[in-house]
């Protein structure tokens with residue numbers, strides 16, 4: 052069957068593109084491998100869908116900042132929000148993070164589904180695209196696993212990355228790009244939990260406010276503060292997620308990666324030193340060391356801190372100067388070696404994908420008639436709505452460019 056536009060993938064970027072093309076004089080075919088579109092959207096933001104952020108700028112996207120700057124000049128952040136508002140979605144902000152006012156991800160998905168319910172849009176679910184090619188006449192052909200072939204002048208590949216494959220994005224989009232000999236950065240999981248040595252399973256489930264310094268080959272790299280969660284294999288929490296992409300890239304390149312955890316981040320290291328000195332003095336030589344931390348750390352964390360500092364919980368609170376220094380260093384820089392990340396099953400996003408030099412940041416065009424949007428691109432942002440926003444903005448940019456090109460070629 053022949054259409055004007057083929058969109059491969061009914062996730063955040065593909066749905067935004069289809070919604071933007073809704074009502075246009077273009078026959079659009081949206082192909083989705085799952086029985087329903089937007090499965091991943093439903094699990095975003097703990098079911099609340101953190102779709103954007105009040106502080107939206109290219110600087111949040113690391114090495115992709117130059118590309119994102121041009122994209123966000125073409126589709127400014129406020130335009131993405133107006134787009135959703137124009138579809139009827141009301142939004143609220145919580146500490147800068149933007150959610151649907153219902154605080155239900157289903158509202159975002161339903162709004163998009165409603166928007167693509169248009170005579171010019173055909174949705175085919177349970178259709179997994181296994182091949183994409185360009186004919187001599189410039190038309191694009193997508194072939195599905197069940198042998199059907201679909202043709203269109205424009206193709207938008209919005210099949211996502213490799214993160215959370217149960218939601219449908221299993222890396223098959225990258226395979227389609229590879230079959231077209233397009234340049235790809237190998238994928239690695241990002242916004243994901245870190246595995247550590249030692250793993251500290253005794254602390255499993257313990258949450259504490261902490262500041263984490265990521266060290267690559269012994270040098271400080273990034274720093275994040277927030278709630279830290281200990282797990283049976285290592286560490287989790289938003290602050291860990293934010294560091295995970297850099298950690299994964301460094302590990303893949305063969306570097307040694309550590310975190311230093313400041314367990315009392317409300318005090319700077321000098322203040323910790325002072326606080327510890329006065330606390331030890333107040334408790335005196337007769338007291339056991341662990342009692343000095345009552346009300347500060349949970350007992351199990353105190354035990355781990357003392358152990359890491361080479362001290363026993365029942366050690367006297369009368370420490371030598373060297374022991375006190377060592378304990379202070381452990382509290383302000385608890386050392387853990389990073390041995391790896393959890394896999395794509397646990398990751399929120401993919402680092403890697405189509406190299407950004409391969410496409411135009413204003414139009415998302417890769418080559419004549421072929422466009423890409425969303426996580427299939429080598430661009431990822433931190434937690435806070437940056438990845439969905441990028442998916443929506445790039446989907447909208449591609450849709451606008453396709454509509455403009457089609458209008459130019461219309462007789």
Ligand SMILES: Cc1cc2nc3c(=O)[nH]c(=O)nc-3n(C[C@H](O)[C@H](O)[C@H](O)COP(=O)(O)OP(=O)(O)OC[C@H]3O[C@@H](n4cnc5c(N)ncnc54)[C@H](O)[C@@H]3O)c2cc1C
Nearest residue numbers: 060062063064084095096101180211219425426436438439
């Ligand atoms: C648990 C979780 C929570 C998250 N929370 C947030 C959050 O709160 N805020 C935020 O900004 N980001 C969040 N993210 C990240 C965000 O969801 C993604 O970055 C975003 O969905 C990417 O959009 P996309 O359109 O590129 O890909 P996807 O949304 O993954 O959509 C790709 C679609 O393509 C389909 N597909 C794949 N291959 C094929 C094929 N060969 N043929 C046909 N269809 C195919 C898939 O089934 C899927 O529906 C979260 C991610 C996860 C996993």
